[in-house]
Amino acid sequence: MAELLRSLQDSQLVARFQRRCGLFPGREEGSRDHSAGLTEGVARAPGVGHHLAANGKSAGGPANGLRRVPAPQAYVQEYIVKNYFFYYLFRFSAALGQEVFYITFLPFTHWNIDPYLSRRLIIIWVLVMYVGQVAKDILKWPRPFSPPVVKLEKRVIAEYGMPSTHAMAATAISFTLLISTMDRYQYPFGLGLMMAVAFSTLVCLSRLYTGMHTVLDVLGGVLITAVLIVLTYPSWTLIDHLDSASPLFPVCAIVVPFFLCYNYPVSDYYSPTRADTTTIMAAGAGVTIGFWINHFFQLVSEPTDSLPVVQHIPPLTTGMLVLGLTKFAVGIVLILLVRQLVQKLSLQVLYSWFKVVARNKEARQRLEIEVPYKFVTYTSVGICATTVVPMLHRFLGLL
Numbered sequence: 001m002a003e004l005l006r007s008l009q010d011s012q013l014v015a016r017f018q019r020r021c022g023l024f025p026g027r028e029e030g031s032r033d034h035s036a037g038l039t040e041g042v043a044r045a046p047g048v049g050h051h052l053a054a055n056g057k058s059a060g061g062p063a064n065g066l067r068r069v070p071a072p073q074a075y076v077q078e079y080i081v082k083n084y085f086f087y088y089l090f091r092f093s094a095a096l097g098q099e100v101f102y103i104t105f106l107p108f109t110h111w112n113i114d115p116y117l118s119r120r121l122i123i124i125w126v127l128v129m130y131v132g133q134v135a136k137d138i139l140k141w142p143r144p145f146s147p148p149v150v151k152l153e154k155r156v157i158a159e160y161g162m163p164s165t166h167a168m169a170a171t172a173i174s175f176t177l178l179i180s181t182m183d184r185y186q187y188p189f190g191l192g193l194m195m196a197v198a199f200s201t202l203v204c205l206s207r208l209y210t211g212m213h214t215v216l217d218v219l220g221g222v223l224i225t226a227v228l229i230v231l232t233y234p235s236w237t238l239i240d241h242l243d244s245a246s247p248l249f250p251v252c253a254i255v256v257p258f259f260l261c262y263n264y265p266v267s268d269y270y271s272p273t274r275a276d277t278t279t280i281m282a283a284g285a286g287v288t289i290g291f292w293i294n295h296f297f298q299l300v301s302e303p304t305d306s307l308p309v310v311q312h313i314p315p316l317t318t319g320m321l322v323l324g325l326t327k328f329a330v331g332i333v334l335i336l337l338v339r340q341l342v343q344k345l346s347l348q349v350l351y352s353w354f355k356v357v358a359r360n361k362e363a364r365q366r367l368e369i370e371v372p373y374k375f376v377t378y379t380s381v382g383i384c385a386t387t388v389v390p391m392l393h394r395f396l397g398l399l
Contacts, residue, residue: 008216022083093206097166126284158271167221170203286382
């Protein structure tokens, strides 16, 4: 078993998958010119930072939630694409597990399809992502080494690898959607299962193609998500009735996630993991509070958890498409405005409180600034998405 686990964690296995899909490092071809098929990417020097973390050789004690260990550095790497079908397929699939997908798919589901489904999706997504992010900074397993692997993403290069949160999120969203709709809408279950498997598989394979995870990272993410879904499924009905909880519920919905974010595991160097976790937890808290506000003040119609089975899902018409896109555009614009306004105000207050120069970008990475401003900003976004936007839709006659 130990030998099998080591083989699944081998960077060479990821490199072989990339070569099979037509992705090669430019240096191996002995070519440094920018000819056809030669593209610029990023990769990190093998083992930088991660070996220090794994061996516990930090350069000092914690400071502002960080240990003073140099973060992994990125260098410009040339790579050759010989199969553009796989290149664009997996780059698109990778985007399905990133913020741009969540900030579009989840609100679109809430505003245009079914608030009941969006509530379940968001809460399960938050739970799965928190477990995955914390597990990364506890296990501190390195990402695949480069070389031999070609790395196509730069932003998350400083994060650890195990488990793959892209794989976790894709599996959680696809199968939570399948489980929540199979008794609510009538459609061929086999088709829904095939779509769920295809979606999660594409995202998982994209993490290998982009060189960001080993096979073990991806399989670990899928298995952890499966266990979480099985363990939490009996309580999904309770989740559906959180908005009818006591008047003290919003306090718990804010205090508990904020406490978890502020006491996030200390990293050996700065990475976006804590900031991303705070964003996710805050958005989940805001959405949960938003549903409670809707129920308590009866602002908008509540999502019902018991509907008769829809015999035939209505076909998509031009009118429905235009209405859905209009509602989505109105909602996204308002959310972006709220996000920009609250972020600016919260940062100004925190900078003034802690006497920090506003232009100091590194100040945002301090624990006492990063967590509060992220939490306030995205809690406001979640509340706005579930309360203010639906009311605006009703005011504009879009419901």
